Amino acid sequence: MQKILIPTDFSENAWNAINYAMQLFRNRKCTFYLLNTYTPVIPSSRFMAKMIDGVSIVDAVRNSSEQGLKKTVDRIKTKYGNSNHSFETISSFSLLVDEVKDIVETFDINLVITGTKGASGIDEVFMGSNTVRIIKSTKKCPVLAIPQHFDFITPSEIAFATDFNRFYTISELNPLLELAKMFQATIRIVHVQYGIKALSELQQFNLNMLRRYLSDTEHYVHTVSELNSVSQTLELFSEELDIHLLALLNYQHSYMEKMTREPIVKRTAFHTQIPLLVIPELGMSGVSKNHVEQQVISS
Structure with a gap:
């Protein structure tokens, strides 16, 4: 398990999965691929803003994604500083499940680690819909789902x-x-x-x-x-x-x-x-x- 993909939306749920991964593989040489996908709504009406402070909405969301990934890597290195670990970041204008599937094949990923958060009440779901979709679509490597509040x-x-x-x-x-x-x-x-x-x-x-x-x-x-x-x-x-x-x-x-x-x-x-x-x-x-x-x- 040397190439590990971790999708993140910069939530505490996703950070918990990252924490688990860093500790699980603390003694192994690994490359972690941190993925953030974004699908900004493209305004179709002249009454909706297409620019934010002179920057297109797509560019603004892309910048936010890239900066979020950079901050996440800095946060990991500050907390763990593990010389066994290297990091690659992927910011993609795409649907999460499609991008995970493509990255697994392109980079020959050995394991996907994702945070999971089930809904509650009438909308009760097993593990969370994104996690289930990733599991069902990922045919070439295992998926490790980490519960939101699980400490390593x-x-x-x-x-x-x-x-x-x-x-x-x-x-x-x-x-x-x-x-x-x-x-x-x-x-x-x-x-x-x-x-x-x-x-x-x-x-x-x-x-x-x-x-x-x-x-x-x-x-x-x-x-x-x-x-x-x-x-x-x-x-x-x-x-x-x-x-x-x-x-x-x-x-x-x-x-x-x-x-x-x-x-x-x-x-x-x-x-x-x-x-x-x-x-x-x-x-x-x-x-x-x-x-x-x-x-x-x-x-």
């Missing part, structure tokens, strides 16, 4: 939620394994079931392969009965076992998909109280042919 805790306890219905490749598990190795963390594999029952033959095979991948990492398997919803169940599990980071693989019919589609009433208890690492579905695209053959032979 070294992630020594990591939960990985899975239903064992899918075979995971090592390329998909690498972000999880990398974090566990960085902090000598324990990985707790959590399987949420609607009514406890024995694993199918396919599920057992996938579990065995998963445990083989995790053979050099301390790990445990937990099977829990679903409560009101998957999200609420995982939240309660995380609280009871003092989990510092929750990881999910995002694919069709995955827990991540279920959580973003759960009815509003069912997910009101879930506000992403801990950082959430969402890993995209890579399948065999990130695995060499030789590696696949070795997996088959060894199994």
Whole structure:
């Protein structure tokens, strides 16, 4: 994880995500790409001002974006002064989700870190709409969502939620394994079931392969009965076992998909109280042919 993208709107929510990133990778050489997007309203009426003190609205917003990024980098360097870290700033007249997707591909980004803030009341949403859109559109690297008021805790306890219905490749598990190795963390594999029952033959095979991948990492398997919803169940599990980071693989019919589609009433208890690492579905695209053959032979 050497190239990390952090979108920011200069809010305290975004600053909290930056703080988390600086501390999480404090001992790693990284390049952080700080992104701010802006989409100023272009006046179409002669009654609306097109200039502010002789400067076009577009130029004024661009200048504000660029200055905001510069101040953010200065603030980071003043607080942390970490020689392992370098910074690039990107100010873009674009939509946030589109720009994130383009930057991930252009700069071969390894991880996106974003602050998240859920709405409240009747507008309750899971994690915040921008975060969900980024997760759904980012297909080539993981997204780490940091809750608004979460203070950094070294992630020594990591939960990985899975239903064992899918075979995971090592390329998909690498972000999880990398974090566990960085902090000598324990990985707790959590399987949420609607009514406890024995694993199918396919599920057992996938579990065995998963445990083989995790053979050099301390790990445990937990099977829990679903409560009101998957999200609420995982939240309660995380609280009871003092989990510092929750990881999910995002694919069709995955827990991540279920959580973003759960009815509003069912997910009101879930506000992403801990950082959430969402890993995209890579399948065999990130695995060499030789590696696949070795997996088959060894199994």
